[in-house]
Amino acid sequence: MDQTAKRKSSHVDIVLKEKVDYIKSTGFEKYEFVHNALPEIDYAEIDPSVELFSHKFTAPIIVSSMTGGFKRAGYINAALAEFCNEKKVGMGVGSQRQALSNDGYLETFKVVRRVARDIFVMGNIGAAQVVNGFAMDNVRRIVDMVEADALAVHLNALQEMIQPEGDRNFRGVVAGISQLVKAIKIPVIVKETGAGIGADAARKLIEAGVSVIDVSGAGGTSWAAIETLRHEEEGRRVGRKFWNWGIPTAEALVQVNAVPMRKKIKLISSGGIRDGIDVAKSIALGADLCAAAQPFLKALNEDGVNGLVKEFDAWMEELKGAMFLTGSKNLRQLRKAKLEKVTA
Numbered sequence: 466m467d468q469t470a471k472r473k474s475s476h477v478d479i480v481l482k483e484k485v486d487y488i489k490s491t492g493f494e495k496y497e498f499v500h501n502a503l504p505e506i507d508y509a510e511i512d513p514s515v516e517l518f519s520h521k522f523t524a525p526i527i528v529s530s531m532t533g534g535f536k537r538a539g540y541i542n543a544a545l546a547e548f549c550n551e552k553k554v555g556m557g558v559g560s561q562r563q564a565l566s567n568d569g570y571l572e573t574f575k576v577v578r579r580v581a582r583d584i585f586v587m588g589n590i591g592a593a594q595v596v597n598g599f600a601m602d603n604v605r606r607i608v609d610m611v612e613a614d615a616l617a618v619h620l621n622a623l624q625e626m627i628q629p630e631g632d633r634n635f636r637g638v639v640a641g642i643s644q645l646v647k648a649i650k651i652p653v654i655v656k657e658t659g660a661g662i663g664a665d666a667a668r669k670l671i672e673a674g675v676s677v678i679d680v681s682g683a684g685g686t687s688w689a690a691i692e693t694l695r696h697e698e699e700g701r702r703v704g705r706k707f708w709n710w711g712i713p714t715a716e717a718l719v720q721v722n723a724v725p726m727r728k729k730i731k732l733i734s735s736g737g738i739r740d741g742i743d744v745a746k747s748i749a750l751g752a753d754l755c756a757a758a759q760p761f762l763k764a765l766n767e768d769g770v771n772g773l774v775k776e777f778d779a780w781m782e783e784l785k786g787a788m789f790l791t792g793s794k795n796l797r798q799l800r801k802a803k804l805e806k807v808t809a
């Protein structure tokens with residue numbers, strides 16, 4: 466395995482074996498739905514499906530961008546794709562940069578389309594690649610590799626800052642994203658990786674022409690935690706100091722949803738989404754879709770595709786439960802459901 470493949474593999478191992486969550490929460494617990502004792506709907510008619518990006522999703526759920534680029538990642542992506550295909554939800558792959566320089570890793574990404582022809586798939590590159598200017602040819606290869614319906618650019622300044630080998634030059638990132646938006650036909654999704662996108666960053670991204678923002682806020686997987694655990698033996702302490710750095714997901718959602726040009730974009734809620742009630746609250750706080758990484762990786766590790774299906778079915782029951790008890794037949798109605806900020 467080369468250095469990058471080793472790093473990707475150790476990220477998966479650390480997430481599966483260690484506690485890598487933020488200590489602070491997503492902030493969803495600060496919001497409560499107002500219970501509707503008279504829902505006036507039949508549970509059987511509740512429909513949490515949504516149509517977006519010319520795809521019908523059974524539920525507003527995407528398996529977040531995670532992996533690719535080492536042998537085991539091929540099995541992980543195949544299983545995630547099988548699950549997404551069965552349940553008709555979306556899927557992201559992890560950063561594809563490595564597969565550009567080593568054909569040996571192509572298959573770990575391409576497998577997604579072999580298993581799941583029709584689902585919504587997001588390609589993935591890092592902000593650092595966009596900063597340094599991208600070769601159009603490479604972007605085309607990345608998109609073609611997974612026949613991507615959208616291309617996600619991940620912002621991971623926190624992770625790069627903590628990695629001793631990190632790419633820390635983010636100068637020109639917005640200009641690079643703006644060029645990318647103009648250069649490709651499919652939607653560009655800009656996502657954080659757990660530290661959150663707030664109002665100011667969102668405004669700049671919308672001005673740059675980005676059509677989807679995934680806030681990926683704090684409260685779930687902490688990349689400072691993962692990199693800290695990966696470099697612990699080197700005695701570096703900076704990662705521990707930044708373990709809890711970031712904008713909590715609920716806060717990020719509220720901020721981005723209030724940006725004046727909000728209607729120009731679709732909004733994804735991720736970072737610490739752990740059940741169907743988090744999904745329901747995200748929708749009521751303005752999200753169009755939700756995404757999660759760690760819970761799906763863990764469910765897969767525990768019981769394969771069956772584990773993923775069990776986890777998803779539990780989320781669906783919880784999401785539908787919240788819809789029932791707020792009298793929301795569909796996501797359009799759920800978006801208007803009363804959600805109160807708990808003050809105590």
Ligand SMILES: Cc1cc2nc3c(=O)[nH]c(=O)nc-3n(C[C@H](O)[C@H](O)[C@H](O)COP(=O)(O)O)c2cc1C
Nearest residue numbers: 529530531559560619658685686736737757758759
């Ligand atoms: C093992 C692992 C690998 C990840 N790799 C990537 C990646 O390559 N590109 C990316 O955009 N995000 C990556 N992420 C970040 C997730 O997409 C997501 O933004 C973050 O984990 C927060 O969601 P969670 O709390 O549900 O895990 C990765 C997450 C995990 C757990």
